[in-house]
Amino acid sequence: MERKASTLFATFARLVNSSSSGFTAMLSAYDFARGPAQQIVIAALNGDPVARKMMQKVQGLFLPRRVLLYSGGEGEREGRLRELCPYWEDKTALQGKATAYLCLTVVRLLWAVWKNCSNS
Secondary structure (H helix, E strand, O other), rough: OOOHHHHHHHHHHHHHHHHHHHHHHHHHHHHHHOOEEEEEEEOOOOEEEEEEEEHHHOOOOOOOOOEEEEOOOHHHHHHHHHHOHHHHHHOOOOOOOOOEEEEEHHHHHHHHHHHHHHHH
């Protein structure tokens, strides 16, 4: 594995030296492709301030494989997203309150975010 990594870095050394930010983006894309992705859906009624806080908190975390979706109602845009992301289809705001649906790998971290948002 080390030999493969060394070969990879030697192959792209010139490119990295000329465009380090592009290489960083490439490595991030590679990491995301290797997965697993962390799917997070925040469902709320349109304009819910708690949902907005939840989105901001999650966006502020370093979760490089995160797929964050907001479900805030109906419409053409939301219908298209539901087609692309079937796991989003049944996610709704429970009892009219902002609700986070998450992959089990990030439950503990996002539970802390949710508690922080709902208590402030």
